Amino acid sequence: MRPRLLLATAVVASLAVGIAIGAHVAGRIDVPPPAKAAEPAAAAPNPGLAGTAVGGPDFSAIARRGTPAVVNISALQVYRAERSPFSSDPFFRDFFGQDFPGLRMPLEERKTSLGSGVVVAPDGLIVTNNHVIEHANQIAITTADHRRFRGKLVGTDPVTDIAVVKIEARGLATLPWGDSARAAVGEYVVAIGNPFQLNQTVTMGIISATGRSNVGIVDYEDFIQTDAAINPGNSGGALLNTRGELIGINTAIYSETGGYQGIGFAVPANLARTVVDQLVSKGRVVRGWIGITKISDVADEGGLEPGQGVVIVELLRGSPADRAGLEPGDVVVAVDGRPVDMASQLRNELAAARVGTELRLTVRRQGRKVQILIPIEEARGRV
Numbered sequence: 139m140r141p142r143l144l145l146a147t148a149v150v151a152s153l154a155v156g157i158a159i160g161a162h163v164a165g166r167i168d169v170p171p172p173a174k175a176a177e178p179a180a181a182a183p184n185p186g187l188a189g190t191a192v193g194g195p196d197f198s199a200i201a202r203r204g205t206p207a208v209v210n211i212s213a214l215q216v217y218r219a220e221r222s223p224f225s226s227d228p229f230f231r232d233f234f235g236q237d238f239p240g241l242r243m244p245l246e247e248r249k250t251s252l253g254s255g256v257v258v259a260p261d262g263l264i265v266t267n268n269h270v271i272e273h274a275n276q277i278a279i280t281t282a283d284h285r286r287f288r289g290k291l292v293g294t295d296p297v298t299d300i301a302v303v304k305i306e307a308r309g310l311a312t313l314p315w316g317d318s319a320r321a322a323v324g325e326y327v328v329a330i331g332n333p334f335q336l337n338q339t340v341t342m343g344i345i346s347a348t349g350r351s352n353v354g355i356v357d358y359e360d361f362i363q364t365d366a367a368i369n370p371g372n373s374g375g376a377l378l379n380t381r382g383e384l385i386g387i388n389t390a391i392y393s394e395t396g397g398y399q400g401i402g403f404a405v406p407a408n409l410a411r412t413v414v415d416q417l418v419s420k421g422r423v424v425r426g427w428i429g430i431t432k433i434s435d436v437a438d439e440g441g442l443e444p445g446q447g448v449v450i451v452e453l454l455r456g457s458p459a460d461r462a463g464l465e466p467g468d469v470v471v472a473v474d475g476r477p478v479d480m481a482s483q484l485r486n487e488l489a490a491a492r493v494g495t496e497l498r499l500t501v502r503r504q505g506r507k508v509q510i511l512i513p514i515e516e517a518r519g520r521v
Contacts, residue, residue, distance in 0.1 A: 149315050153323075160489040194231070194326075194503065197328060197340070197342050201330070204313060204382060206281075206282045206283070207257045207310070207311045207312050208256055208330045208331060208332075209254065209256075209281050210252070210256060210279070210280040210332045211254060211279060211374060212250055212251070212279075213252075213270060213276070213278075213472045214248060214250050214274060214277075214500040215249045216275045217275050236518065238333060251269075251270055252371050253271075253331075253373040254330075254371065254372055254373060254374040254375035254388070255375075256313055256375065256387065257258075257311060257313065258310055258313065259310075260310045261288070261308060261310075262305040262306060262307040263302065263304055263418070264289070264304070265302055266301050266302075266373070267299050267301060267373045267375030267389055268294045269373065270301070270373050270374045271289075272296075272301075276288070277395070279303065281307075282337070287305035288307050289303040289304065292418060292421075293418070295413045295423045296356070297357035297358050298405060298409060298413055299390075300410050302414055302416065302417045303310035313383070313384040314382075315384055315411050316384055316385040317385075317408065318362065318385045318386060318407040319406075321348055321362055322345065323344075323345050324344055325336075325345045326343075326344055326379075326469020327342065327362075327364055327377055327379060328380075329343070329347055329367070329378075329388055329402070330375055331372035333371040333372045334363045335371060336371075338358060341368070343364050343365040343367070344364065345362060345363070345364055346363040346364055346401070347362075348362055348363070348406075349483070350362070352480075352482055353403060354392045358485070358489060359486075360482075361406070362385065362386045362403070362406050363402065364377065364386075364402050367398045368388055368391055368398060383407075385406065385407045386404030386405060386407055386410070387407070387410045389403050389404055390402070390403045412490070415473045425490075425517040426489060426492065426497075426514040426516070426517065427488070427515050427516060427518070428459075428462075428464075428491075428515070429453050430450060430453045430464075431454055432452035433451055433470075433484060434449045434451050434481055435448060435449070435481050446503055447471040447479075447480045448463070448468055448478055449469050449470075450469075458513050460483055462510065462513070464501070465503070467503075468503050469503075470484055470500070471500050471502055471507070472499070473488075473498070473500075474497060475498070493514050493516045494513075494514065495513075496511050496513050496514065498512075
């Protein structure tokens with residue numbers, strides 16, 4: 139069973155559904171109007187959306203708040219190649235082979251990727267997945283009120299699968315960023331997106347897990363897992379909590395069929411927001427680096443005592459970690475006092491560290507704990 143990115147695709151004139159994601163929650167009483175640019179990015183909790191007198195959230199209010207801020211994204215990719223116009227004819231191939239060199243001519247193939255996006259600023263700033271717009275020659279945006287715009291790519295971050303697109307518009311409905319660190323297993327969520335070109339589809343579920351990693355989707359994984367129904371075309375859509383806040387960008391599913399099987403993944407809002415802010419301000423994402431090249435979970439390393447921590451397997455000679463005294467075989471148990479249990483967690487901590495600061499690693503070495511201060515340098519293209 140493999141994780142699948144949720145994106146709908148079409149080749150030439152015919153559309154073929156690809157992979158996608160989407161979901162979120164709603165409340166039932168009157169809701170405030172959609173967030174405008176002047177509102178703070180992380181809005182205060184809105185108890186009016188959280189539930190009703192009967193108990194439990196009313197999803198209709200959450201849907202009313204969320205759907206106007208979710209857009210449809212159509213990304214056109216144009217491929218040019220030289221080959222025989224008869225190469226698809228089996229009779230021709232029997233006589234001349236797969237591609238007869240004497241009859242080669244330039245041909246153009248068009249593919250359209252269909253996904254979703256979330257408006258996070260009223261002047262047209264949209265966050266989506268990188269795989270929705272990757273290699274696109276043209277990006278078309280359709281808003282919930284059926285207006286069409288040409289999208290301009292602001293920047294992408296393939297290692298988190300986040301991208302930012304801009305359209306020339308004003309006064310758009312937006313969704314406020316929520317604090318994904320507060321997301322709790324069992325909490326209701328709502329997914330909103332455009333599966334199978336069915337615009338503004340709303341589904342609900344719960345958070346099945348947080349901090350999900352080692353899924354094999356992208357390099358930096360810290361996913362919110364949900365059972366809210368998500369399908370091809372939902373990629374880049376919104377995952378909302380019961381306060382109507384954006385807590386995740388729906389990205390992928392686990393599926394043996396290519397469709398919904400109850401396991402979906404969303405990039406947490408705190409990570410997505412950090413990436414978006416850097417793409418907008420710098421055009422790229424700046425990540426920290428200390429020179430560790432290979433790490434492993436303690437459970438995967440034979441001969442080590444059981445317990446939490448991540449084993450340093452390799453590091454670069456002369457790197458910040460090497461200069462600070464970190465050694466292969468050290469077991470990192472905490473970063474700035476925060477316990478570390480998995481290799482993916484340590485990797486995310488290092489990448490999130492601000493360049494120019496110092497990181498304090500607590501390591502186990504030959505039965506004793508050692509504190510090591512390591513200066514953070516820019517990754518400069520290293521993942």
